[in-house]
Amino acid sequence: MSTYLITGANRGIGLELVRQLKNRGEDVIATCRSTSSELNALSVRVETGIDISSRDSIINLRESLNDIKVDVLIQNAGIAEFNSLSNLDPESILHQFEVNALSPLCFVQTMLTHLSKAAKIALISSRMGSIEDNSSGGSYGYRMSKVALCMAGKSLSLDLKSKDIAVAILHPGLVSTRMTGFTSHGIHPKESVEGLIQRIDELTINNTGTFWHSNGEILPW
Numbered sequence: 001m002s003t004y005l006i007t008g009a010n011r012g013i014g015l016e017l018v019r020q021l022k023n024r025g026e027d028v029i030a031t032c033r034s035t036s037s038e039l040n041a042l043s044v045r046v047e048t049g050i051d052i053s054s055r056d057s058i059i060n061l062r063e064s065l066n067d068i069k070v071d072v073l074i075q076n077a078g079i080a081e082f083n084s085l086s087n088l089d090p091e092s093i094l095h096q097f098e099v100n101a102l103s104p105l106c107f108v109q110t111m112l113t114h115l116s117k118a119a120k121i122a123l124i125s126s127r128m129g130s131i132e133d134n135s136s137g138g139s140y141g142y143r144m145s146k147v148a149l150c151m152a153g154k155s156l157s158l159d160l161k162s163k164d165i166a167v168a169i170l171h172p173g174l175v176s177t178r179m180t181g182f183t184s185h186g187i188h189p190k191e192s193v194e195g196l197i198q199r200i201d202e203l204t205i206n207n208t209g210t211f212w213h214s215n216g217e218i219l220p221w
């Protein structure tokens with residue numbers, strides 16, 4: 001049994017990660033800004049009031065862990081606001097950069113002291129953060145924030161290699177969640193999370209720093 005810590009766990013992909021990991025017998029610490037009845041029903045440890053862009057709340061989380069060591073940290077929390085070229089909203093772009101890129105990096109850095117030896121870190125990014133894969137343009141704030149997250153993940157993979165900590169940068173697929181307006185074109189969170197967990201299981205220090213689709217495809221930067 002390993003200890004998993006998951007952010008943004010009250011709904012969507014985060015909630016499904018908690019469900020599947022709990023079902024296979026892992027120890028799960030679910031963090032969120034505010035909990036949900038679905039999360040409460042899973043009977044895992046829930047840490048509420050955790051806004052990843054608030055340094056105070058991350059430090060509170062770290063303190064509440066006491067001497068617990070996390071084996072797998074999954075930084076899943078994120079936002080998407082769709083800014084077009086004709087309707088750029090600099091404040092929205094900055095906000096997405098803060099939540100999707102800078103905060104995940106600071107979160108990981110703050111939690112390093114509570115990671116176990118040979119721990120794993122999974123950053124939930126998006127293929128919308130792939131420059132090579134960008135064939136449709138637009139979504140300036142989301143794309144720019146996720147490409148920055150990919151870069152943070154790559155640097156983390158190099159900086160943490162000597163500590164035997166492996167880092168995966170993951171794309172969940174197009175998933176039917178609130179973020180995508182529960183699109184009928186998306187896959188169910190169950191299918192996405194089965195793939196994400198498989199990628200995390202297969203993550204080692206030898207393949208650290210890779211950008212994967214949940215289906216196992218390696219994505220271009």
Ligand SMILES: NC(=O)c1ccc[n+]([C@@H]2O[C@H](COP(=O)([O-])OP(=O)(O)OC[C@H]3O[C@@H](n4cnc5c(N)ncnc54)[C@H](OP(=O)(O)O)[C@@H]3O)[C@@H](O)[C@H]2O)c1
Pocket residue numbers: 007008009010011012013014032033034050051052053076077078079080099124125126127171172173174175176177178179180186
């Ligand atoms: N769905 C897709 O097709 C798709 C595709 C590519 C990548 N992703 C990525 O997958 C991750 C999960 O997305 P999802 O589809 O599950 O979206 P979702 O249903 O909108 O869930 C987003 C989660 O992030 C949390 N969150 C947002 N801002 C936060 C903050 N400042 N501090 C803490 N938690 C915060 C939300 O909490 P609240 O309930 O408190 O708002 C919620 O738990 C995101 O990083 C997203 O970019 C999703």
